[in-house]
Amino acid sequence: MEERGGQMKITLDYSSPMPMYEQIKEAIKQNIYKGYLENNDPLPSIRQLAKELNVSMITTKRAYIDLEHEGFIYTMSGRGTFVKIQDLSKAVYDRQQKLLEECKDYFVILKEAGLKKEQLTELIKEIFGE
Amino acid sequence: MEERGGQMKITLDYSSPMPMYEQIKEAIKQNIYKGYLENNDPLPSIRQLAKELNVSMITTKRAYIDLEHEGFIYTMSGRGTFVKIQDLSKAVYDRQQKLLEECKDYFVILKEAGLKKEQLTELIKEIFGE
DNA sequence: ATAGTGTGTATATGATATATATACGGTATG
DNA sequence: CATACCGTATATATATCATATACACACTAT
Incomplete structure (x- = not known):
């Protein structure tokens, strides 16, 4: 099995007023901006990430939806979610x-x-x- | 009738993500910090302010409650709300x-x-x- | 004293945002 | 074609932001 998002290091502050899905979004953007994630790199699945962070799938999905709308990632149903960074x-x-x-x-x-x-x-x- | 909070100029941005009661709090703090409001000055009544800003009394009350907890003002039931700034x-x-x-x-x-x-x-x- | 008008207060209510559980459908591969 | 991964959809819970409306307290002019 291919490693998915093995580079990602996200730590959540559960007591922060910032919603968890926002924290996830920020962390992923940071990983992209810093070059840790390149174009077409797979992100962790919403399930896997949810498990790692002790949140529900809906929360990780919500973060991914936003990032998709903002143009940072793209999703292929049944396959996974991937980084979209042209330049x-x-x-x-x-x-x-x-x-x-x-x-x-x-x-x-x-x-x-x-x-x-x-x-x-x-x-x-x-x-x-x- | 004594003028209450006649110095106050609050303008709300209804489309801001910042809650209206937060905007009211900030505006009042500004008026205090800038010296427009002095110790024991009366603030507008929650009714009057609500009418001026086209919000409900509960919203102005909420702002006043917070400011009271933060030590900026004090309230006397039936009389009104007043600035509390010692130094x-x-x-x-x-x-x-x-x-x-x-x-x-x-x-x-x-x-x-x-x-x-x-x-x-x-x-x-x-x-x-x- | 008391009615009137101005204060703040309390209760019930609704819309929206945040987060969840769980059942469902798509995709690859032995 | 079974299975073990993916993402998707529906129903639900809780907190936050905001409202309407009825109630209680305080001053003041009869």
């Missing part, structure tokens, strides 16, 4: 641009809360290094 | 520290997504000025 570097770039846009709104909130430019640049140094 | 500058400082902590986690995510230090400092310049 990884473009996907990564698009995501970065999206994050930058969100970041902009976030900075506005921080500014309105009275935080100073220096406090943020200091934090950036701390995380990103000098 | 504004401390509250503002505490909130800034909390935001900075959250910001730290956020920056880690941005770094992992492959964003560069310069992209963020550039964005900060844009928002905060030179």
Whole structure:
């Protein structure tokens, strides 16, 4: 039997306010963005993943449905679910641009809360290094 | 009749995924943090606010209950609801520290997504000025 | 004192989101 | 063609978000 999604390492925070199917979605997207999963790689079956994570099939299925609608994966009934990523570097770039846009709104909130430019640049140094 | 919460300007985004009672909470907190509302200032009654915002009394009540639990306001049955802020500058400082902590986690995510230090400092310049 | 009007409070109710169990249908392969 | 994997569909449970409406408390002008 072929290994399915053996690279996947998903850990759920059952007490998080984020729904479990959202956590699963995020984890799979991360695996794609980081290049751990390539085009046409099989994902774990909804059954297997549900067993691993101690959730029901419906929950894993729900995550897969969403990811399919968002264009990250495709499903073949009776066969399994597979990664659909045509151009990884473009996907990564698009995501970065999206994050930058969100970041902009976030900075506005921080500014309105009275935080100073220096406090943020200091934090950036701390995380990103000098 | 005394004016109640006449300073308040709350606008709801009915299509936002953020629950309406959360939006109301946030708006009131903002009014407190910005000094528009002082200690013991009356808030609009749950009825009046509900009417203004086209929501039910239960929704405004829910917001007030949460804010009371968080220590921002207090309620006197039959009289109304009032701001409870002992030390504004401390509250503002505490909130800034909390935001900075959250910001730290956020920056880690941005770094992992492959964003560069310069992209963020550039964005900060844009928002905060030179 | 009490009626009136303004407060907050409590109960019953519904829509939607999240998660489940279980029975069903498709696909490959010995 | 049996079997052992896949995904699919139906009925169901629980929590969250929001509502309507009837009730109780507090001030104030008769």
